[in-house]
Amino acid sequence: MVLSHAASDSDVSVHSTFASRYVRTSLPRFKMPENSIPKEAAYQIINDELMLDGNPRLNLASFVTTWMEPECDKLIMASINKNYVDMDEYPVTTELQNRCVNMIAHLFNAPLGETETAVGVGTVGSSEAIMLAGLAFKRKWQNKRKAEGKPFDKPNIVTGANVQVCWEKFARYFEVELKEVKLSEGYYVMDPEQAVEMVDENTICVAAILGSTLNGEFEDVKLLNDLLVLKNKETGWDTPIHVDAASGGFIAPFLYPELEWDFRLPLVKSINVSGHKYGLVYAGIGWVVWRNKEDLPEELIFHINYLGADQPTFTLNFSKGSSQVIAQYYQLIRLGHEGYRNVMENCRENMIVLREGLEKTGRFNIVSKEEGVPLVAFSLKDSSSHTEFEISDMLRRYGWIVPAYTMPPNAQHITVLRVVIREDFSRTLAERLVIDIEKVMRELDELPSRVIHKISLEEEKSEANGDNLMVTVKKTDMEKQREIINGWKKFVSDRKKTNGIC
Numbered sequence: 001m002v003l004s005h006a007a008s009d010s011d012v013s014v015h016s017t018f019a020s021r022y023v024r025t026s027l028p029r030f031k032m033p034e035n036s037i038p039k040e041a042a043y044q045i046i047n048d049e050l051m052l053d054g055n056p057r058l059n060l061a062s063f064v065t066t067w068m069e070p071e072c073d074k075l076i077m078a079s080i081n082k083n084y085v086d087m088d089e090y091p092v093t094t095e096l097q098n099r100c101v102n103m104i105a106h107l108f109n110a111p112l113g114e115t116e117t118a119v120g121v122g123t124v125g126s127s128e129a130i131m132l133a134g135l136a137f138k139r140k141w142q143n144k145r146k147a148e149g150k151p152f153d154k155p156n157i158v159t160g161a162n163v164q165v166c167w168e169k170f171a172r173y174f175e176v177e178l179k180e181v182k183l184s185e186g187y188y189v190m191d192p193e194q195a196v197e198m199v200d201e202n203t204i205c206v207a208a209i210l211g212s213t214l215n216g217e218f219e220d221v222k223l224l225n226d227l228l229v230l231k232n233k234e235t236g237w238d239t240p241i242h243v244d245a246a247s248g249g250f251i252a253p254f255l256y257p258e259l260e261w262d263f264r265l266p267l268v269k270s271i272n273v274s275g276h277k278y279g280l281v282y283a284g285i286g287w288v289v290w291r292n293k294e295d296l297p298e299e300l301i302f303h304i305n306y307l308g309a310d311q312p313t314f315t316l317n318f319s320k321g322s323s324q325v326i327a328q329y330y331q332l333i334r335l336g337h338e339g340y341r342n343v344m345e346n347c348r349e350n351m352i353v354l355r356e357g358l359e360k361t362g363r364f365n366i367v368s369k370e371e372g373v374p375l376v377a378f379s380l381k382d383s384s385s386h387t388e389f390e391i392s393d394m395l396r397r398y399g400w401i402v403p404a405y406t407m408p409p410n411a412q413h414i415t416v417l418r419v420v421i422r423e424d425f426s427r428t429l430a431e432r433l434v435i436d437i438e439k440v441m442r443e444l445d446e447l448p449s450r451v452i453h454k455i456s457l458e459e460e461k462s463e464a465n466g467d468n469l470m471v472t473v474k475k476t477d478m479e480k481q482r483e484i485i486n487g488w489k490k491f492v493s494d495r496k497k498t499n500g501i502c
Contacts, residue, residue, distance in 0.1 A: 017044055054401050060419045060433075061403040063213075063247055063277040063373075067424035072330045075323070076282070082322035084122075085313070093322045096329040097122050100275075103332050105289045107253050108245075108262040108271050119296055120289030121314055122275075122325050126246035127166035128316050129272035129288035133242050134170045136270065136290070137204040139297045150201075158198045159207040160190025161408040162214050164246065167207060176204065183411040188367070189217050192224040196231050205240050205269070210261055211248030214407060215416070216373030218248055221261040221268070228267055240269040240295075246286070247373045249273030254341040255348060256371065269295045275328045278373075280335070280343065280423060285324035343423050347374035350430045351421045357434035363441055367416050374421040379414065385449035388415045391440055398436045 017023070022041035056066040068076075079093070087094040098117070105118030112118055123129040138155050145152035156177035159167055163180070171178035181194045189212050199206060206228065208221045221243055232238055243261060245252070250273060252259050262268060268291065275285035290296045301314045335343065351374040358364045358378055368377040380388055392404035407414040419433065 017041070055399060057424055058399050059401040060425070061401050063274070063420050063422070064283045065276055065280050066282075066422065068280070068282060068327065068331075069334075072327050072334075075326050075330055077323075079323045079326050080321060084320045084322045084325060085318055090322060093325060097325045100325065100328050100332060101287065101289060104249075104273065104287050105263075108249070108273075108289060110263045110289065110291060118289055119291075119293050120287060122328075123272075123286040123288060123315065124284060124317065124320060125276060125286040126164075126244070126272050126274040127169070127286070129246075129286040130166050130242075130244060131170050131174075131316055132314060133270040133272055133288050133290075134176065134204075135174065135300060136296050137240065137242065138174065138176060139300060140295070141202075141204040143297065154202050155204045156200070156202050157205055157207055158195050158203055160195070160209065160212075160219065161410075162189055162212045163207065163209060163244070164213050167244075177202075179203075180409075182409050183407060185411050185414060188212065188215050188407060188411060189219045192220050192227055195224060196227040199228070199231060199237075199239050201235070201237060203237075203239050205242045207242050207244055208261075210243055210245040210252060211373040213247070214405075215368040215377040215418075216247070216375040217369045218252065218256075218259070218261065218372045221265060222259075225265040225267045232267075239267075241265070241267045243268055243271045245271050246274040247277050250275075250278035250280070250340065251344050251373060254337065254344045263291055275324065278344070279328060280331045280340075281324055281327045284321070285328055344374070347421045347423065347425070350374070350425055350427050351376055353427055354419060354421070354430040354433065357431065358437070361434075361438060361441065367414075368418075375418060376421070377416045377418045379416045383415070386444045386447070388417050390444060391437070392417060394440045394443065395436065398439075400433060400436060 017040065020041060022037045023045060027045060056062075059066065082090050082093055084090075084093065084097075100122065101120035102112075102118045105112060105120055110118055121132070123132065134157070137157075141155055142152040154177065155175075156179050157167070157171060158179045158181070161180040161183050168178060170176065179198050181190045181198065183189075189209065195206055206224060208219045208224055210218050210221065212219070221241065225241060228239055228241065243249075245261075249271065252261060262271060270288060270290045272286060272288045273279065275281045275287055276283045279285070279287075296314070301312050303312055352370075354376050355366055355368075355370075358376065359366060363381060364378040365381055366376065366378050368375055380386070380391075388404040392402050395402050402417055402419055404415060404417050406412050407416065421430075
């Protein structure tokens, strides 16, 4: 007697992964499904869709770290279930965070003794760090104005127009006027002299950028400090400086140790830095440190005890993972000064390789400076036929993600491409990128220019014979493309006839 068994719909063991019913129907996009699916199917479905993301290693738009050593990856996975805020439950993790704060404060030349504890905190990134630093400046300014019996309802911050959007968020969220020093063609950072001129009695701080997002350039914090010292002496004010070292904080100490930008300058009261940029940690970690305890008003620090012990906290959020804090400590002790210096020097060398390769093409102006964050910002010498946005779009076909963007006011007529050189961007990749950019330029040279494209689109409009009504003839993308190509062929053919070539 033969026994048979009919597989039910719920028996997935006999189905191929891609023949199972779980991948043959559309997935919910707005509502949670009623029924469960096998873990293997859930993994495969999500993994397949994620393949359409760009390759993080080739994402040259981002400053954020995309590679770490396998040993650090293990530490991250081992601590991924630890909540950073549970300090009493995870005292070692808290100790590692405090060690990181101390090391970073000493790196930035804070006036501390050998065993003196620094004032600072780990954050989700530099955005949160800047919010906290800004709140400290605002509260300290308000307290002083109240004590003097003066109005305290119109605080402002002076920055350059090149600041990252988190400064605009701080100003809008916490009701602080943002006074921006406008840029100009060829000068894409804040002018210290103009900044100091904009300072008034309501200025809670001047924010200087150590490593502009636009072109990587370091602003002259030393000159800003010196000018502000004179203005404070003349007016009786005590306007301080915050340094946004999100990108440059882990670069300047190793590549430009003699550059004075940090707590060596008396008016620098706080500094933020992104651990997930050139601190060489995956996304999700930033730091803010203060010069001393007096620069962080005590009333901004909360104390809680419902997790087991008295815990001070000064953050905008509460729960967050511990893994990035642990990863930062790993990098600090694993690399040390020697290792960070080697990494930053290698990044600078690869930046030079890319810069020189682009200059040799004869097609680009280099907008970035050699001193600063290791990146290359460049623009077309001749953008009459094609634009930087077209180059960015076509590089995607080779896997590269290279952003194109316009500069802020008053240099918004300048468009640039930017390549950020990170630790995992090797010389081979730099040379390969130059080759692919040259290919893209040759391809663009063979395409109709924007002028011909515009003429072709204008020809879509025709006037009806019966009246003066303008009728727009809608054409498919393929028809438009054919017209452009035919227009280009006709243009080339006419030029050949004009030149006497047959």
